[in-house]
Amino acid sequence: MKNAIEVKNLTKIYDGFKLNNISFEIPEGSVVGFIGENGAGKSTTIKALLGLIPVEEGKVNVLGHLIGEEDDASWREQLGVVFDECSFPSELKVKDIARFMKHIYRTWDEKQFENYMQKFELPKGKKVKELSKGMKMKLSIAAALSHDSRLLVLDEATGGLDPVIRNEILDIFREYVEDEGHTVFLSSHITSDIEKIADYIMLLHKGELLFMESKDKLIYDYGLVKCTKEQADKIPSDIVVGREDGAYETTVLISDQGLFRTSGIMEEAMDGEAKPVIDRACIEDILLYIVKAQKEAI
């Protein structure tokens, strides 16, 4: 199994922030979602792996190319990149974008771009600066998808887009990875989208990579236990990820539902007492509880 991206010991230091020695691999053919709070370092990581910023330490390999030591940048045509800012010249009209894009990408597909412009309802005659934020994003995404690429990298590219268009974009990504040579790496605050589309999810918190896990494992093994304080105290600490003690119940995010169910705590409720329940933990819950636990550990 080849990796589309390989990052080893990546460290980047800014004033007051440190991306701390992170390492990860993105397998070819997968969709990897990157989550974390604002300021966690997601954009820094993405810029570093694309070679857009210098780093203190680390080796990055993208599509088999060592970043920072490229003789020939033409392989970068295989990348489709979308940031949260539209990078097209503001004075250009939408319809003119295609005219210069075909000189940048040998594999520029005019028809494909036309299709996306229609699908996304982009006004051809308007200048980029006249477009709404949502339209700018759609334009950037349309362009990234209109040449033959092997890797799509998106950094908060869908914030501000309505659920209808976001779902269409997710379907486009699904079709994109139907080809096992295609990979998608996206960071997003819209955890529900990540939950829908990701094969693997990475969580970054204050420059530290807390985990990279398969989505299925997160959805099925993790769980939110609602119980009494006393019952919560009995949960084996190695499966406790986070905890919230409320006035009427305690909620515990656990990392192993199976282990919890066999621990006997579920059956232990006293007469008349409410029984513990386990709810599915969604990605947002996992993010919130982990961040909370990190903050309390300090």
Add this chain to the structure above:
Amino acid sequence: MNIIISNSGDKPIYEQITGQIKNLIMSGQLKEGTPLPSMRTLAKELRISVITTKRAYEDLERDGFITTMVGKGSFVRAADTRLVREERLKEIEALLAKAVSVADSAGIEQSEVEEILHILYTDNE
């Protein structure tokens, strides 16, 4: 072939897929040699992760229901009556285990449970 997945509920999606495909094969609706959609196409259509469909197909292959050939795809294997029987026995064991668990938690003896089983059988005749 229809595959209907529930996102709510406890049964993991790969298990739902495996169960449904097994049933389709055992009931004869999916005949021997029928090609299955590729793992990636199924993932796209059902809007789930390819890791999930891969797991489902691996389990189906392990249990002898399908065969996967690299580069060619996955195909239904003949519904081996032994396999079918094996599957049904597993189902029965799981259901009975549940009944035993309920009985235990209520302090109901094995003999009473067997009595119920006996009645169910004689009623069916």
